[in-house]
């Protein structure tokens with residue numbers, strides 16, 4: 001089996017309620033898997049499980065294998081080695097992921113310093129290469145700028161530079177394009193695609209933008225109330241959705257709702 005990520009029977013309980021129910025899927029190197037579903041369906045909980053960042057009191061069960069290793073059994077010290085190196089992460093709100101007191105160049109360099117054996121001058125050169133790749137240099141952003149001196153889109157570009165710095169095997173992207181203008185969004189996705197092709201990076205992408213998902217994802221997994229109701233190759237899932245919930249989700253997007261947060265869909269009960 002070629003899978004980079006093998007999720008089997010992943011369930012997550014919060015102290016109050018079950019959040020995810022026996023999710024199973026695989027992700028191969030170089031592939032993009034999109035997870036879609038209404039607000040509250042558990043997409044971010046899945047992303048946080050994959051990064052070992054579940055809130056206190058949340059209990060994951062099952063198997064989350066990355067390159068064969070079950071992440072759910074790892075101590076925090078080993079998670080710290082994986083995050084930023086094998087696992088890259090980008091989120092919707094970049095300000096919460098950036099240190100407001102450190103310059104952008106230094107924060108990108110930190111990732112390289114932590115996870116590579118590059119020399120000081122190689123790190124400086126590579127930081128500039130990354131800033132160029134994500135379009136920060138072209139936008140006139142200096143490596144000496146602080147996060148508050150950047151626009152939201154520029155901060156997101158800086159976060160992507162940090163996430164891609166160590167050429168991760170898997171990128172978790174949780175609604176990271178939501179606040180971006182269409183041009184920046186396409187630039188960012190193009191860079192992500194370049195990494196999937198050049199470095200065989202796999203991507204688990206969470207998005208409410210079904211146009212973006214259709215254009216960029218290879219596979220799609222549909223979540224409803226923490227349960228996977230349908231998953232499959234993007235073209236067939238969009239062209240011939242089988243599950244009534246998927247049909248309803250996609251028909252909402254046809255009516256122009258793809259770029260807005262989902263409103264509640266008609267209640268559909270998943271058969272036991």
Ligand SMILES: Nc1ncnc2c1ncn2[C@@H]1O[C@H](COP(=O)(O)OP(=O)(O)OP(=O)(O)O)[C@@H](O)[C@H]1O
Nearest residue numbers: 014016019037038039040041042043044045046055
């Ligand atoms: N820190 C938390 N404490 C308690 N419950 C939480 C917490 N975070 C999320 N939940 C609950 O877990 C469920 C799934 O939330 P989650 O954020 O994973 O959904 P989502 O699909 O990512 O939603 P959205 O699209 O709005 O980001 C919801 O019922 C939510 O209330």
